[in-house]
Amino acid sequence: MKLTSWEEKGASLLARGILSSGPVRRFFIRKFENWLYDATVNHDSFGRPRKVQEDKFYLLRALLYSAERNIQRGYFSKDVARRMIENLVKGAFMHSGKDIEAQFKEKYGYGPPSFLVISPTKACNLHCIGCYAASGKAFHEKLPFDVVNRIVNEVKELWGGRFIVISGGEPMVYEDNGKTILDVYEQHRDMFFLMFTNGTLITEDVAKRMADLANITPTISVEGFEKETDARRGKGVYKKVMEAIERLKKYGVPFGLSITGTRLNADLLSSDEFYDFYFEEVGTTHMWIFQYMPIGRGFTLDLMPTPEQRMKMYWQWRKVMIEKKYFVADFWNSGVVSDGCIAYGRPGGYLYIDWNGNVMPCVFIPYYVDNIIDIYNKGGNLTDAIMSDFFKKGREWQFNYGYMKSGDEVGNWLMPCSIRDNHREFMRIAVEAHVKPEDENAAIALKDQEYHQGLIEYDEKLRELTEPIWEEMFLEKEKAKV
Ligand code: SF4
Structure with missing residues (x-):
């Protein structure tokens, strides 16, 4: 094009x-x-x-x-910058990516997802409290290397995407047939990867290899400062993370940070001090806040930031984005900039494939219908993975909520999340689509009426707080046009 x-x-x-x-x-x-x-x-x-x-x-x-x-x-090499422009800006949004997207649209009536998240392994060298993936040393589930390879190829060939997120488990412990995650990056130099990692395995050699490949930005987990990080991730982990960051800076590999926002660190995440430290002193380029989702190991509603804390974090997010020009994405406070929920393989959105090949709408929705390995064995491809009833019903909800609306008809994107902010609707979809739980925790949650009621009450409270802001700040001008 x-x-x-x-x-x-x-x-x-x-x-x-x-x-x-x-x-x-x-x-x-x-x-x-x-x-x-x-x-x-x-x-x-x-x-x-x-x-x-x-x-x-x-x-x-x-x-x-x-x-x-x-x-x-000097923390962000020009080789990486060049490859980002080449792969993401030119490759995906222009040239071939645009053509493929147009063909998909013509065939299905709407655009393809832009990217996906793959967790190639459930194994991890740490054992963090409340891990959303319930990972640890004892787990050995993993995807075969050729399946990971094929998925990455199909994102490019069937959807025109050039961006992949790698998560886990800890991706740096992935190994299959003598191949590691770095071999995936090497094999796909025309793609750009963001890898969520605990950072503890980024040695001097790994940092150097990442710099040579220039198509990857590791995103390392912290929980606040040293005290908060070590309390959840284990003693000494923060120090290892800071050492890894120094190595990445030395070789010019741009890195990001990821933080789980909980009721315990919400105040810290509402302070200037936190962002100034990581953007100005440590030198992160991007930051991802994932407010605690009650799924995974030992799930509990008590760790979620309260609706009031969530709003405090919302105003802080706007402040650092607009005034300080720090790139921070806060799930779920940044839902406005992604046009709401991006799950279910929505046009421009994504889906998630885990270590068993189970295909989920989102990293935070531990329910599935299809498995990519089964789809491949039956002669299908990645596009078939987004055509289940589960995904179609999810997209229908997104389209009606706001994605396909314009002007003042767009629904409240300060409450974008399918499973958490719109839990009643999510449960309707899950029941109608006969979903299967990803693990034992998800199976327990599915049957737990107290859990569902707690989330529904949370949503009601959050709606009271966000609705006036959505109406006044985002829709008022739209209404004045009519
Ligand atoms: S389901 Fe929630 S967490 Fe997942 S993409 Fe949608 S808004 Fe984000």
Whole structure:
């Protein structure tokens, strides 16, 4: 698909901004920022609320400046920046990716997902309290290397995607037929990978190899500062994480951080101190906050940030994104910028495949219907994995809630989550689609009426708090247009 001259201009400004030095870089970065505003806010073909589009601009701008700061500090090599532009900007959003996406749309009536999350192994060298994947040393389930390979290929060939998220278990302990996760990255140099890792296995050699491959950004887990991290992950883990980060910085591998937001660290996550430390002193380029989801090992509603804490974190997220230009994505407070829930293989969204090949709508929805290995054995492909009733019903819910709506018809994306913020609807879909639980914890949760009631009450309270904000901040201008 040929680029319009306007798109060409945006890609060229970005490349010149990121790849030049000193004042020239700053000049083109500013130019690109203006282009980005125009592209996001003034050229939205979906007719989304203007305030929604503005928030998307703020988040993308935060990513741009978070990257620029670290390029300047020497923590983000130009080789990686070049490959990101090549694979993500040009490969996926333009050229071949666009053509494949258009073909998919013509065939199915809506676009393909953009990416997926694969957990190639359940094994982990740590044993963290409340792990969402209930991983540990005792687990040996893993996907065969050729299956991981095929999935990655099909994201590119069937959907035009160039981005894959790797999670776990701990991906760095994955090994099959003599191949490791780094061999997956090596085999797919035209893809870009974000890998969630505990960071403890990033040695000097690993950091160097990642720098040579230049198509990967590790995202390391912390829980706050040293005290909070060691309390959940084990004594001495924080120190190992900081040592790994120094190695990544030395070789120019941009890294991110991921944090589980709980009732216990919600205040810390609502402070400037936390973000200033990790973005300014440690040098992270991106940060992912996953508010505790009551699934996995020892699941409990008591660890979820309260609705009030969640709102406090929401205002802090907006502040660091807009004022400090730090790239932070907070699940579920950032739902506005992703046009709501991205699960169920939604157009532009994603799905999750675990170590057994079970296909789930989202990392945080531990229920499935299909298995990718069974699909492959029956002659199917990755697209068949998003065509179950479970996925179709999930997409139907997303489309009606807001994804296919425009202007003031869009539903409250401050409560985007299918399983957590809209639990009653989720249970209807799960029952109708006859889902299977991923593990014993998920099986217990499915039958636990107190658990369901607790989540439904949480949703009601959250709706009282978020509805006025959604109406006034995001929809008021839309209503005034009518
Ligand atoms: S189900 Fe919840 S966690 Fe998963 S993509 Fe949707 S909003 Fe995010």
